[in-house]
Amino acid sequence: MAGRRDGSLMRDKTQSFRGSRIVTAIVVGVLLGSVCAFFFPRGFFSSDPPIQSRRFGKLDLQTSSSQCESTERINMLRSDIGSLSDKNDELKKQVQDLTEKLRLAEQGKDHAHEQFSVLGKPHKAGPLGTVKGLRTNPTVIPDESVNPRLAKILEDVAVQKELIVALANSNVKAMLEIWFTSIKRVGITNYLVVGLDDEIEEFCIANDVPVYKRDPDDGIDSIAKTGGNHAVSGLKFRILREFLQLGYSVLLSDVDIVYLQNPFNHLYRDSDVESMSDGHNNMTAYGFNDVFDEPSMGWARYAHTMRIWVYNSGFFYIRPTLPSIELLDRVAGRLSKEKAWDQAVFNEELFFPSHPGYDGLHASKRTMDFYLFMNSKVLFKTVRKDANLKKLKPVILHVNYHPDKLPRMKAIMEFYVNGKQDALEPFPEGSQW
Template sequence: MAVGRRDKIQSIRGSRIAIAIVIGVLLGCVFAFLFPHGFFTPNSPIQNPRIVTSNVQTGTSCESPERVNMLKSDMASLSDTNAGLKKRVRELTEKLRLAEQGQDNAQKQVMVLGDQHKVGPFGTVKALRTNPTVVPDESVNPRLAKMLEKVAVGKELIVALANSNVKSMLEVWFTSIKRLGVTNYLVVALDDQIVEYCKTNDVPVYKRDPDEGIDSVARTGGNHAVSGLKFRILREFLQLGYSVLLSDIDIVYLQNPFDHFHRDSDVESMTDGHNNMTAYGFNDVSDEPTMGWARYAHTMRIWVYNSGFFYIRPTIPSIELLDRVADRLSKQPNSWDQAVFNEELFFPSHPGYEGLHAAKRTLDFYQFMNSKVLFKTVRKDARLKKLKPVIVHVNYHPDKLPRMKAVVEFYVNGKQNALDAFPDGSEW
């Protein structure tokens, strides 16, 4: 019995040892699969550095080809994801920049132009008035850029558009400029006849490259149609970095106009006003009796700027003005360019509309004189007749050529009765 019990115990012990061996082998396989490099990573401080160095030098790898390909695939996927995130970040950054740009324009402009300052004592604070000019971009029109380098003086010049319909007035126009010794002026010819006419009379002339949409209007259009083209054509001059005195042809020059600009605004324009109130603005009271106690309403009024004579600097607001007017005129062909010009300059921001943030100055109406001021007031006043204006614009009268010639006779040749034969207004 004792012998049989011992044999049984030994058999059990042998089975346990066999089981332990099997479990050990299985654990070894599991650990070998899960930890092919052992329990310690390559960064482990107890790893033999000579083995690591050897592996790097020999280029051996313990990774299986399948695992290497899987890791490469993961890296490519992460790289694509990273690129997408970077693009998204750039888009969000740009949106944030644009949002911030519209929040505090004045403050940001001051920060760009100079250091921020504390507010000074009462009565001494002056807001920013002059917008910076754009960086010239000669790539927009290399041919025009070369011409302007020769014609312009101090990066500014007089520019006028003309076709064959105004040839007689054009002669009076450029003759008055030449008489003053002004050389920085340019005629933008809208047809070949004007090109030849200007060349014959030694007048700087520029003919645009063909543009069927514009050229059809330029060749056959009347005063208003041609006038609307100037906003599109002027854009290139400003992009090239030049200040432009835009001039209609029905103007007589009596002094150098560049001696009389302030250059502190985006636009300096002559006015259609004929006295201090109409030219520079006034408080006009509207009366509505049915409102009883509140029957009187105060309004601010000013007569429009003349879109046929204005000095415009190469700034962002100036170019935006040209773009706005040109866009509206292209969509509303029956609109008057002068009305659109003034609406874009003066209408404030309001619901559904973002106003133009442009600085503007009204020129002295006795220096930059319209024909209403001349024929209705000045010629009848002995004191005012002694003043010599910078220019006279025959904008209020359709008999333009004879009145232009009369202006030359009166102010240049000293003929005191040269203006007397004309009525104040026009005779229908």
């Protein structure tokens, strides 16, 4: 009985074990089927991409779209920044222009107040040290009938009724190009070339340079077309008269000049004539007491004299006043009769006082800062040898002391514009005869 019972138990256990294995297999199969159904709802060999792939694809599209939108946004922001930068530059320029106009207006108001104070009804002198005479003469009433064509040109070119004017013929074409190139680089717009022949007129037009060619005049044209530097220089006193009659202040400029700053920002405008000097230091430029020694005079051996080096007639600012026009007339009149250097005559008329047989010119004058309005003697003899002075930036540089003008002008551009530190070194202090 016991044996049968044990055998029966063994069979029951075996059957039970087999049943549990079947149940386990079924459960595992169901679970695997569920998993497969979840991840592969369309079967293992479906032609449609898996859900996960589609999800990634959708994500890629979203990412790509987002990147495109970001790129477009960045480009838009860059465009906005560029536009704002341009507007900012434009506003800065407007502020500078308005500031300059305000400064000129205040300067003009001060001059007008001085004129009214002196030219008004007679009045008593004030306390010691408070009395000042008239420095700034009133301007003339403009007369456009003098030259309507020039009046129209000046209306378009001038700024605040003032401009730079240069005379040029084809003999100075190479220097003229450096001249107007430096002017354009600085940003000066109110300048005009008086073309003395057809070639210069065409050259200026081709280079977008404002140019004015006078109506035919035998007295001027014969010199203008073939004359050398000094001969042409003498013509300016006749030609400038019309500019002043039209009511414009003129910054007369030779073409052997390099512009490094805008000169109109450095003028005082309180005198009839404001000129650069041929002097090379404070004494020679602004005047000094020169003592002449004559031992034979004993106690009175020392005679005091006043000395000043001449104004340069190749760069001066002249206002449209009666004394200014009288100066031009005097110089032009003498040059038409005498064989003289225009710069010498210009200075004699400005400085010689009235004396028996001669009525002096009552024109006010001011000497420009010789380091800002620099002549080539100052540059090549002093400035280039001094480490501190070399750091200064002149307003203009006039190659008036040297006949090799063109190469020195190019060297000046190299030194001050392109930063070539040894550009000035090859040249001697003076000229080689």
